Amino acid sequence: MLSSRALVRGLQCGLWRRVSTSSGAWAAHSHDVDMIDCSVPQYNNRLDTPLPDVPFVRNLNPEQKKLKEKENGPWTQLTKEEKLAIYRLTHELSYPEMRKGSKEWMTVLGGVFFFLGFTGLLVWWQRVYVYGDVPHTLSPEWVEQQTQRMIDMRVNPVHGFSHKWDYEKKQWK
Amino acid sequence: MFSAVLRAGFRSLSRTRANHTAPLAVRCYSHAEVETDEEFDSRWVTYFSKPDLDAWELRKGMNTLIGYDLVPEPKIIDSALRACRRLNDLASAIRILEAVRDKSGPHKEIYPYVIQELSPTLQELGISTPEELGIDKV
Numbered sequence: 001m002l003s004s005r006a007l008v009r010g011l012q013c014g015l016w017r018r019v020s021t022s023s024g025a026w027a028a029h030s031h032d033v034d035m036i037d038c039s040v041p042q043y044n045n046r047l048d049t050p051l052p053d054v055p056f057v058r059n060l061n062p063e064q065k066k067l068k069e070k071e072n073g074p075w076t077q078l079t080k081e082e083k084l085a086i087y088r089l090t091h092e093l094s095y096p097e098m099r100k101g102s103k104e105w106m107t108v109l110g111g112v113f114f115f116l117g118f119t120g121l122l123v124w125w126q127r128v129y130v131y132g133d134v135p136h137t138l139s140p141e142w143v144e145q146q147t148q149r150m151i152d153m154r155v156n157p158v159h160g161f162s163h164k165w166d167y168e169k170k171q172w173k
Numbered sequence: 174m175f176s177a178v179l180r181a182g183f184r185s186l187s188r189t190r191a192n193h194t195a196p197l198a199v200r201c202y203s204h205a206e207v208e209t210d211e212e213f214d215s216r217w218v219t220y221f222s223k224p225d226l227d228a229w230e231l232r233k234g235m236n237t238l239i240g241y242d243l244v245p246e247p248k249i250i251d252s253a254l255r256a257c258r259r260l261n262d263l264a265s266a267i268r269i270l271e272a273v274r275d276k277s278g279p280h281k282e283i284y285p286y287v288i289q290e291l292s293p294t295l296q297e298l299g300i301s302t303p304e305e306l307g308i309d310k311v
Contacts, residue, residue: 002288016290044301047275048235048236048239048240049239050235050236050265050268050269050272051231051232051236051241051269052232052233055264062255071261071262071263072261075258075300076299076300077299078263078299080301080305081305083263083306084306084307084308086263086266087263087264087268087308088305089264090262090265090268091264091268093269094303094308094309095271095272095274095275096309096310096311099186138267158247
């Protein structure tokens with residue numbers, strides 16, 4: 001089930017890199033560069049997991065291997081740059097870099113507002129060019145006569161409509 | 174049969190009512206032994222002091238320790254740093270110091286204290302602090 005095509009396609013859509021399964025047939029015919037093997041422990045940057053399962057750089061070139069050899073000796077003989085290089089071999093991001101965050105939320109919010117505005121344009125166009133006239137019962141003359149009729153028949157005289165009309169002075173309170 | 178059951182029920186009801194006058198001082202706390210701080214510290218120091226600790230055990234121990242709601246004592250960190258030295262892992266040693274600083278959160282006085290307590294060990298083993306390497310700032 002883990003290597004079902006649908007699941008892999010779904011993962012591939014979500015991830016930047018292609019996902020490989022453990023079956024050899026897949027690896028054989030796909031020649032992508034960046035493969036994540038989900039069947040082995042992976043590197044991760046987490047604040048609550050200071051020591052990740054695998055080092056960030058697995059395949060060391062010769063000078064990195066020499067640095068690792070030097071690490072076996074006394075660390076007092078390493079320069080600051082070498083120590084930093086050793087740290088960066090094992091860890092991709094330091095704690096402050098993990099905590100930094102990004103400005104992506106501004107892009108997201110901007111995109112949301114943009115599309116809301118576009119929708120507003122569509123709604124306006126629809127109101128102006130698609131909708132017909134409102135019923136004649138909403139015309140000012142009709143509403144005036146209607147209001148007078150409602151006052152005459154004492155609609156909601158206790159707390160509502162007619163309560164707000166001053167019958168002595170013939171005006172709104 | 175039904176009335177007999179009812180009578181038995183009433184009897185048991187009166188019995189439980191009599192027992193219900195237990196003193197309020199008896200509370201329902203767990204009877205488990207609470208580990209003292211010193212026991213906790215010595216347990217972890219012993220864990221990292223194992224001579225043949227392997228890399229997985231170091232990672233597991235450290236990740237578990239950071240998962241707790243506390244900042245580890247300097248002596249535990251000292252033991253962990255020495256374990257890193259036995260495993261020839263400088264990157265993990267620096268990472269542990271970063272993690273301690275991150276764990277102290279808003280209490281900014283904890284990390285300088287820990288570094289001060291650890292400075293003999295750091296000098297002896299040649300571990301640079303994240304500040305010395307410049308990775309404490311972005």
